[in-house]
Amino acid sequence: MDAAYWTFVTEVNRKVLLRIVAGLVAMLPDETVPGITRALHLAIVAILRPAEAAARRLIVVASVGIVVTPRAKRDLPIGGVPKGKGRRKAAPVFGLFDPRRKIGPPPRKKAKGYGPQIIVIGIDEPVFEAQQKASPDDIVDAARLRGRLAALIGALEDVPKQAKRLARVLASKRAKYTRPMRPGRPPGHRESGARSVDKVLADCHIFALEVLDIAERPPPYA
Numbered sequence: 001m002d003a004a005y006w007t008f009v010t011e012v013n014r015k016v017l018l019r020i021v022a023g024l025v026a027m028l029p030d031e032t033v034p035g036i037t038r039a040l041h042l043a044i045v046a047i048l049r050p051a052e053a054a055a056r057r058l059i060v061v062a063s064v065g066i067v068v069t070p071r072a073k074r075d076l077p078i079g080g081v082p083k084g085k086g087r088r089k090a091a092p093v094f095g096l097f098d099p100r101r102k103i104g105p106p107p108r109k110k111a112k113g114y115g116p117q118i119i120v121i122g123i124d125e126p127v128f129e130a131q132q133k134a135s136p137d138d139i140v141d142a143a144r145l146r147g148r149l150a151a152l153i154g155a156l157e158d159v160p161k162q163a164k165r166l167a168r169v170l171a172s173k174r175a176k177y178t179r180p181m182r183p184g185r186p187p188g189h190r191e192s193g194a195r196s197v198d199k200v201l202a203d204c205h206i207f208a209l210e211v212l213d214i215a216e217r218p219p220p221y222a
Helices: 003-027 038-063 143-157 159-171 196-216
Strands: 035-037 139-141
Touching (some): 003 038, 035 038, 038 143, 038 196
16 A cells, blocks of 8 residues: 555544544633533543544554654753743643553552541540542543643644654654554453544554554565
């Protein structure tokens, strides 16, 4: 398959992902409202996670064949780097690598109940109240969620730029893994998923595996 085919499938799935993410953004209240309910947070993350994984695989497809050269180290100006008047808030950066699964038994959970049993003379009631279970109506901070959405939108709006960024990371010594995709099922994978994001993730995962297989295949004998 030629480069035009991969460009086509990347563009088609990129537009679908942008529509999905736009729907997630529409689910959030105005930025003046810092918190959202736990139920809404979980509902958005359930779609955001596979959308991020699909975007990573589109970036993998776009990165195959890109050749990068290590950047030369630049000398600092005499007198050091001038300090600005104030620090700018850094734009969210999209994560190019899948979060890896933790190996080993899961950490032991502490039993929920009362805290340390402290006896206070003259007080019959327990000093510490039992921990309350999380409720879907609890208000949680949405700042990190908004940052993930912004980073994903930025990556989808310029996939070639993210592809070059991935190629530079893999060519440098900063890469912790040789592949951005983790082994096995991608994050957010749902068996027989019927949502739009499930289909996009399944397609993008196949595309990424195919281009990596072609790129890593040894050249035929002359």
